[in-house]
Amino acid sequence: MTTETTVPARVDVVVVGAGVAGAIATRELVEAGFSVVCLEQGDWTPRSEFTGATKDWELAAQRNWHPNPNVRGMTADYPIDVSESDVNPLMYAGVGGSSILYGAHWVRSLPSDFRVRTLDGVADDWPLTYEDLQPYYERMDEQMGVSGLGDDPTYPETAAPPLPPLPIGRIGIRAAKGMDALGWHWWPAPNAIASRASRGREACVRRGTCQTGCPEGAKSSTDITHWPEAIARGAVLVTGARVSEVTVDDRGLATGATWLDREGVRQHTRADVVILAANGVGTPRLMLMSSSQRFPDGLANSSGLVGRRLMMHPYAAVNGVYDEDLESWLGPAGQSIVSAQFYETDASRGFVRGAKWQVMPSGGPLGNRSGYGGRAVAGGTDELAGWGADFHAQSRRAFGRSFEWGIIAEDLPDEGNRVVLSDSLLDSSGLPAPKIVYRSSENTRKLLEFHRDRAREAHLAAGAIETFDTPLMRDCGWHLLGTARMGTDPADSVVDQYGRSHDVPNLYLMDGSTFVTSSGMNPTATIAALALRSVEHLIAGRRSQVVPA
Amino acid sequence: MNPIQIGLMDPAHVSEQLSDEEREAYAMLADELIPAAEGMPAASEVDVHRRWIDQALRLRPDLRLHLKVAIAAVGTGDSPRQVAIGLAKEQPEIFAALGQLTAGAYYMDDRVRDAMGYPGQEARRLVDDTDEYLEMLGRVVERGPVFREIPR
Numbered sequence: 001m002t003t004e005t006t007v008p009a010r011v012d013v014v015v016v017g018a019g020v021a022g023a024i025a026t027r028e029l030v031e032a033g034f035s036v037v038c039l040e041q042g043d044w045t046p047r048s049e050f051t052g053a054t055k056d057w058e059l060a061a062q063r064n065w066h067p068n069p070n071v072r073g074m075t076a077d078y079p080i081d082v083s084e085s086d087v088n089p090l091m092y093a094g095v096g097g098s099s100i101l102y103g104a105h106w107v108r109s110l111p112s113d114f115r116v117r118t119l120d121g122v123a124d125d126w127p128l129t130y131e132d133l134q135p136y137y138e139r140m141d142e143q144m145g146v147s148g149l150g151d152d153p154t155y156p157e158t159a160a161p162p163l164p165p166l167p168i169g170r171i172g173i174r175a176a177k178g179m180d181a182l183g184w185h186w187w188p189a190p191n192a193i194a195s196r197a198s199r200g201r202e203a204c205v206r207r208g209t210c211q212t213g214c215p216e217g218a219k220s221s222t223d224i225t226h227w228p229e230a231i232a233r234g235a236v237l238v239t240g241a242r243v244s245e246v247t248v249d250d251r252g253l254a255t256g257a258t259w260l261d262r263e264g265v266r267q268h269t270r271a272d273v274v275i276l277a278a279n280g281v282g283t284p285r286l287m288l289m290s291s292s293q294r295f296p297d298g299l300a301n302s303s304g305l306v307g308r309r310l311m312m313h314p315y316a317a318v319n320g321v322y323d324e325d326l327e328s329w330l331g332p333a334g335q336s337i338v339s340a341q342f343y344e345t346d347a348s349r350g351f352v353r354g355a356k357w358q359v360m361p362s363g364g365p366l367g368n369r370s371g372y373g374g375r376a377v378a379g380g381t382d383e384l385a386g387w388g389a390d391f392h393a394q395s396r397r398a399f400g401r402s403f404e405w406g407i408i409a410e411d412l413p414d415e416g417n418r419v420v421l422s423d424s425l426l427d428s429s430g431l432p433a434p435k436i437v438y439r440s441s442e443n444t445r446k447l448l449e450f451h452r453d454r455a456r457e458a459h460l461a462a463g464a465i466e467t468f469d470t471p472l473m474r475d476c477g478w479h480l481l482g483t484a485r486m487g488t489d490p491a492d493s494v495v496d497q498y499g500r501s502h503d504v505p506n507l508y509l510m511d512g513s514t515f516v517t518s519s520g521m522n523p524t525a526t527i528a529a530l531a532l533r534s535v536e537h538l539i540a541g542r543r544s545q546v547v548p549a
Numbered sequence: 550m551n552p553i554q555i556g557l558m559d560p561a562h563v564s565e566q567l568s569d570e571e572r573e574a575y576a577m578l579a580d581e582l583i584p585a586a587e588g589m590p591a592a593s594e595v596d597v598h599r600r601w602i603d604q605a606l607r608l609r610p611d612l613r614l615h616l617k618v619a620i621a622a623v624g625t626g627d628s629p630r631q632v633a634i635g636l637a638k639e640q641p642e643i644f645a646a647l648g649q650l651t652a653g654a655y656y657m658d659d660r661v662r663d664a665m666g667y668p669g670q671e672a673r674r675l676v677d678d679t680d681e682y683l684e685m686l687g688r689v690v691e692r693g694p695v696f697r698e699i700p701r
Binding site for chain 1: 581582583584586587588589604605608609611630633634637638648649652653656665666670671672673674675676677678679681682685686688689690692693694695696697698699700
């Protein structure tokens with residue numbers, strides 16, 4: 001795929017970030033006749049680089065394909081100071097953004113997620129409703145080619161996913177039997193993974209390596225689903241372009257973006273409108289880096305909320321071991337089945353809000369060891385527990401015979417949890433790295449404890465002979481949310497419901513940073529639906545859009 | 550902290566390749582971690598020390614120094630088991646790297662995979678398994694919505 005040819009010096013819109021939201025926005029804009037430059041700090045990732053079909057897979061997943069940029073340490077990644085965080089943020093820098101490595105769990109938020117203040121007296125309501133977003137969810141299901149089964153009672157009536165469901169496999173059947181015995185909700189999981197060839201994607205082959213990149217091109221990452229068409233229609237995608245500042249004029253309007261090319265040469269692209277789609281860490285980082293005389297506390301930050309209210313979805317899991325071969329290395333991974341049984345608030349539990357559950361495979365033998373390794377089968381306590389004869393006994397007992405009920409805890413906003421600029425750590429371009437200050441709350445701890453107990457019951461009801469808890473994973477910060485929240489009042493929000501800055505009317509944010517609350521669902525479907533809604537609003541209002549001279 | 554920082558090894562003397570002596574010393578350590586048992590071969594029986602460890606280090610070059618430190622501890626008079634226990638107790642980072650590389654290398658061998666019944670992350674033809682669960686799913690539908698209605 002070729003990208004940049006000559007980068008025009010001035011365009012209608014400059015988009016920062018070629019991930020999910022940046023791709024959706026760019027494609028809509030070029031279809032509507034706008035000239036667009038998208039600046040992406042990473043590169044294209046050829047499918048041939050993914051190691052899932054080789055023996056390299058599991059060891060490569062621990063380093064070059066690890067979702068934590070601090071582990072990966074690639075030039076395109078910026079380092080992140082996590083010395084004051086319970087959770088490591090995870091992301092990928094490149095065309096397609098984190099959709100290159102995500103699990104493609106394509107689920108929507110629920111109606112209650114947009115009304116948590118009204119219903120539960122905590123956090124804030126969103127300035128829009130589920131019903132406002134539902135048509136955009138449905139259209140994004142089509143654009144991303146989601147596989148799944150309709151009529152899930154988790155949601156109000158809506159269109160079924162466009163592609164048939166992927167197999168839930170032996171792990172899904174086993175898990176479903178447990179939920180059935182308990183009378184709990186479960187459903188075959190929706191995934192943005194093709195169950196048959198569709199819109200430039202091949203059919204899934206259940207390789208199970210989705211989270212290190214799909215070698216088949218069956219997973220919907222926007223380098224496949226959106227960028228080829230956007231570029232064909234005239235979008236200019238510049239890779240290796242690290243944006244250092246959004247520039248402004250005397251009127252406080254955004255005038256474009258300053259960026260460093262691969263050689264470190266400073267460039268500037270002038271634009272009438274600037275869209276930031278750099279994720280919930282990258283977007284506030286750039287806004288804070290874009291301080292100026294007019295915006296001394298960071299761009300569009302009169303509320304003081306840029307970078308604050310970071311939510312990252314603390315994640316716990318309960319793994320169950322069974323006495324039958326479940327082929328639990330098989331994909332999709334991806335999710336097999338999901339449950340919203342304990343999603344909504346029940347005050348008797350001693351906490352508010354809830355969590356989504358999903359069954360996922362347990363990976364290859366090395367990944368399996370990370371779940372069960374180091375535990376002596378015979379109950380020994382010596383330093384070599386999990387090694388020696390135990391190494392094999394453990395493998396025989398758990399490998400291929402275990403799966404995970406994963407728990408995504410709704411993370412409530414707290415202004416103390418935030419993204420700031422590091423005063424000591426720099427990226428490879430010499431720009432300040434982000435620093436994360438993040439502590440999970442008492443509500444989260446109670447929530448996860450309750451859910452782990454229920455997930456253990458689900459495993460036991462399904463016939464598990466043994467269970468293992470992971471109370472809180474450190475490498476779980478896939479979902480970077482809330483750091484420039486939307487709202488109606490400029491005093492307590494950064495953007496309006498369409499992602500437009502209250503302070504800078506030609507600056508738009510289209511990523512997880514605009515979330516008011518996190519929901520307990522994987523957020524990519526919501527990020528995508530919001531991006532589509534926002535960009536259509538921008539296009540519809542083009543004649544009244546304020547732009548710099 | 551890496552092995553250089555903790556003063557265990559002079560980086561000037563860390564070669565890229567493992568020497569024959571290092572491989573033999575590593576074999577003893579690897580077999581302590583992964584012996585022949587439960588019908589599975591020992592690490593050295595499948596050439597972890599001569600073949601697969603090189604593949605593992607290609608993928609995890611960041612752990613090369615850790616492995617060298619672990620190997621250097623063999624031959625100090627302690628048995629391989631005593632060395633492994635000592636590393637686990639006193640240098641857990643070195644021990645973790647040793648374990649990660651050795652297990653990763655071991656699982657690359659086809660004899661090991663065959664014995665485990667693991668075909669690797671192979672491609673499978675998609676099958677429709679909805680018939681296996683539709684009856685159960687019917688009961689989920691009968692129980693009705695799980696989302697909370699929003700008061701208007």
